Structures are given as C-alpha cells and as structure tokens.
Amino acid sequence: MSAPAVQAQGVTRVYRRSDGDVHALAGVDLTIAMGETVAITGPSGCGKSTLLSLIAGLDRPSDGHLDVLGRTLEQLSEDELADLRRHHMGFVFQNYHLIPTLTVCENVMLPLIPQMGQSLELKAKALHCIERVGLERRINHIPGELSGGEQQRVGLARALVTEPTLILADEPTGNLDADSADSILELLFRVAGDRQRTLILTTHDRNVAGRCGREIRFLNGAIAP
Numbered sequence: 383m384s385a386p387a388v389q390a391q392g393v394t395r396v397y398r399r400s401d402g403d404v405h406a407l408a409g410v411d412l413t414i415a416m417g418e419t420v421a422i423t424g425p426s427g428c429g430k431s432t433l434l435s436l437i438a439g440l441d442r443p444s445d446g447h448l449d450v451l452g453r454t455l456e457q458l459s460e461d462e463l464a465d466l467r468r469h470h471m472g473f474v475f476q477n478y479h480l481i482p483t484l485t486v487c488e489n490v491m492l493p494l495i496p497q498m499g500q501s502l503e504l505k506a507k508a509l510h511c512i513e514r515v516g517l518e519r520r521i522n523h524i525p526g527e528l529s530g531g532e533q534q535r536v537g538l539a540r541a542l543v544t545e546p547t548l549i550l551a552d553e554p555t556g557n558l559d560a561d562s563a564d565s566i567l568e569l570l571f572r573v574a575g576d577r578q579r580t581l582i583l584t585t586h587d588r589n590v591a592g593r594c595g596r597e598i599r600f601l602n603g604a605i606a607p
C-alpha cells in the first residue's frame with residue numbers, strides 16, 4: 383500500500399503574541415489517502431487555512447508530526463520544503479495571489495522557471511495549462527484586465543503547471559459568483575480525477591463540500607466531534 387498523502391499526528395500551531403497566545407490548531411490527528419478529495423470545513427477562525435499552510439510546508443507546526451507525500455516535514459530544511467512544494471504540490475489561493483505586473487502566460491510559467499529557465503518547452507507547458515482553463519485568448523493580459531473568475535483560472539493553471547500530486551486549494555471559489563465558481567470546481571475535480579491526484583480544499587460552501595469524497599469538519603482548532 384502506498385503512503386498516505388497526508389498524515390498528521392498531534393499537529394498544533396500556536397501563534398505567540400504579546401497580548402496572548404492564539405491556539406489556531408490544537409493536536410490534530412488525520413490521515414488523507416492518495417487520490418482522495420477532501421473538504422476541510424468549519425466556522426471562520428477554526429484553523430482551516432492554518433492547516434493547509436502547514437501541509438504545504440509554508441508554515442511549521444509548533445508541535446506534532448506531519449508527513450506529506452511520504453516525507454516527514456519537520457526533518458526537511460526550508461530548501462527541501464520548497465523543492466517538495468515546487469515538484470509535487472499546487473496551491474490555489476482564495477485571493478488568487480497573481481503577480482499584477484506579469485501577463486497570464488508569465489504568471490503560469492513562474493513555478494517552472496527554477497527548473498527549466500525561460501525555455502520554449504516551458505512556454506509550451508504553460509500554454510497547455512492556460513488552454514485547459516479556457517484562457518487561450520487572454521495569455522498576454524495582466525491580472526488587472528481579467529475578471530475574478532478568470533484570475534482564479536490563472537491561479538489554477540499556475541497550480542497545475544508542475545503536474546502536482548497534491549493540490550491544496552484554500553477557498554478556491556470564495557470570491558466568485560456561482561457560474562465562475564462552478565467552472566473552477568469542474569476544472570479542479572476534473573484534474574483531481576485524472577491520474578489520481580489528491581485534492582484538499584477548504585470551503586464554507588455546503589455544495590462544494592458535498593462534491594468532495596470526504597468532509598472533515600473543524601471547530602476551534604480541532605476536528606469537530
């Protein structure tokens with residue numbers, strides 16, 4: 383049997399502040415198998431984004447163990463974490479996080495530049511992903527010239543360009559109207575479905591959660607009883 387995509391044991395994240403500690407996650411245990419599609423849900427402030435950042439290695443737990451794609455994250459240096467992310471993970475942000483001065487094509491190419499430089503092959507890969515999200519007529523636009531739904535499609539193309547095993551999406555449809563949200567979800571589930579990719583998303587939307595294979599509900603930094 384292959385290793386789980388994610389295994390968390392006692393994962394805790396405390397933000398230390400002069401005016402008091404914030405316990406964002408308090409001893410979370412969970413296992414997500416390869417190929418699963420999972421929705422992390424729960425009220426605002428319950429720790430969903432914190433969990434996703436820890437899984438992506440963008441942040442470190444204060445305590446506990448986290449294995450992701452067969453690697454024990456606390457044993458990895460920042461460079462090794464960046465490598466793991468670059469080669470195996472794609473992250474989709476609620477607020478798109480596109481670089482405003484770069485074109486659609488350049489934004490999508492970014493994750494591959496450290497590996498491939500500015501090669502023609504790189505551009506071909508980016509264009510393929512841009513076509514996949516239906517933005518081939520917008521490749522030279524900058525983000526400010528796109529609608530919210532279009533910007534999120536660029537965000538998705540950028541997350542997919544490395545062909546990640548694990549896709550992490552933090553409220554990927556949070557800022558979108560119903561039609562744009564539907565088209566993003568269609569794409570997300572389609573790419574998760576092929577090649578058995580693992581998809582972990584956070585959402586406040588019951589409909590989105592219902593489309594995932596499993597829902598894990600959080601409350602106050604822990605899995606809800």
Ligand SMILES: Nc1ncnc2c1ncn2[C@@H]1O[C@H](COP(=O)(O)OP(=O)(O)OP(=O)(O)O)[C@@H](O)[C@H]1O
Pocket residue numbers: 397399404405406424425426427428429430431432433
């Ligand atoms: N950098 C930080 N410093 C201090 N506290 C923080 C920090 N980041 C998050 N928190 C706190 O940690 C808790 C969990 O935050 P998190 O962003 O994970 O919640 P969330 O479930 O994603 O909420 P939402 O649904 O609103 O996105 C919140 O109480 C938040 O105020």
Ligand SMILES: [Mg+2]
Pocket residue numbers: 430431432552584
């Ligand atoms: Mg959040």
